Amino acid sequence: MFKDITPNQLFDLKQSKMTIVDVRSPKEFQDATIPGAINMPLFSDEERSVIGTIYKLEGQEAAKDLGLKICAKKLPEYIEAFKQLPQPLTVFCWRGGMRSKTVATVLDLMNIHVTKLSGGIKAYRNWIKEQLDTLPLPELFVLNGCTGSGKTHMLHTLEKEGYPVIELERMASHRGSIFGHIGRKPLNQRTFDLVLGEALLTLKNAPYIVIEGESSRIGKIKIPDRFYQHKEASHQYVIALPIAQRIELILAEYQPEIHHDQFIEAFSIIKRRIHTPVAHRIDEALKNHNYREAIRDLLDYYYDPRYRHTLNYNEEQMTTFKVTSIEDALAKLRAILPALHVF
Structure with a gap:
């Protein structure tokens, strides 16, 4: 007989390469x-919709009967797919109900080792939310800098070198600016909370975490209040990277020609938030594919002033690194980060 496991147990098993299967409909999975x-x-999606309609009109037993008939036709092929x-x-399913119970029962009968997540994804989300609300948070090293300062590249490099890193923009699949969604498929709030919660649990024994300074929102994603407040209170x-290099980094990252x-x-x-003559100049530069000029004006007249306005920390809470390159910045960061890299 298959066993039910708790959200806590599932998280631990994920670290040992457990294969986790969502048996809900494709639309639910994408959400x-x-x-x-x-x-x-x-x-x-269509079958789930029909079963739901029958449930509303004729009751639970009629919906179960229809579900059984639909399952019976696809069961051999379905089981074979699981064997691979x-x-x-x-x-798991939504609440650990009929769908995951049915699949687990059939797989167990076919001698396929399987467990079922008790309470489904709903219970797992609630457990992750509890962790976000109560988990002790380590010291944060917060990287700030104007748009195009190479912070994302620095985080990638530090992470590869074994430093404990959480990259919020990658988790949100959004770069944070009005152009941040371009070339990416942003995640929704539910998925972001799960990814962030799991990352914090994975790094719960780390003495510190390196993150990028973000506003309380990344695109449509809201950073959980407790974590955001901890970030704001951190050093x-x-x-500070020269603007010419920032422009080149932005061109490489955002690829406006594509x-x-x-x-x-x-x-x-x-456009309406920028002084009219400048906005017109940016508009014309973009239309003419003169991206360097457009980016320069966007930085000078929009992003940099807004960034300086939001950077209102006490002097004791800030350290500025005036650097000539990303490599220079990384060297300075490595010098101040504690030596213990791998956790």
């Missing part, structure tokens, strides 16, 4: 799932 899960839906997955397996390290129309559309959203 939000447990990080790292794969989707093997018991019902398609690395074991052990854990399956801020400001990277996403030209999206850049025009994004600029139209903030």
Whole structure:
């Protein structure tokens, strides 16, 4: 007989390469799932909709009967697909109900080692939220700097070198600015909270974490209040990189020549906030593919003034690194970060 496991147990098992399977419909899976899960839906979106309608009109038993008939037709192929997955397996649905119970029962009968997440993804989300609300937070080293200062590149490099890093923009799949979604598929709040919660649990024994200074929102994502307040109270390290290098970094990161129309559309959203002659100049530069000129004006007249306005920390809370390159900045960061790298 298969066993139920708790959210806490699932998180621990994830660290040992447990295969996690979301048996909900594709639409539910796309909306939000447990990080790292794969989707093997018991019902398609259309089948789930029909079963839901029958449940409302004719009751639970009629819906169960229809669900059984639909399952029976696809069961051999469905089981065979599970046999191809690395074991052990854990399956889950929305609340640990009929769908995951049915799949776990059938797999167990076929001698496929499987466990079921008790309470489903709803219970896992609630458990992660509890961790976000109560987990002791380590010291934060917060990297700040104007747009294009290379903070993301620095975090990537430090993470590869074994430093404990949480990259909020990567978790949100958004760079934070009005152009931040370009070339990416932003996550929703539910998924972001799960990813952040898991990252904090993974690094719970780290003596510190390096993160990027972000506002309380990254695109449409809101950073949980407790973590954001802890970030604001932490020491801020400001990277001051020459504007010419920042422009080149922005061009390499955002690739406006590939996403030209999206850049025009994004600029139209903030155009009215910029002094009219400058806004017109940026508009013309973008339309003519003169991206360096456009970015220079965007930095000088929009992003840098806004950034300086929000950087209102006490002098004792800030350290500014005037650097000539990203490598120079990384060298200065390594010098002040505690020596213990791997956790």
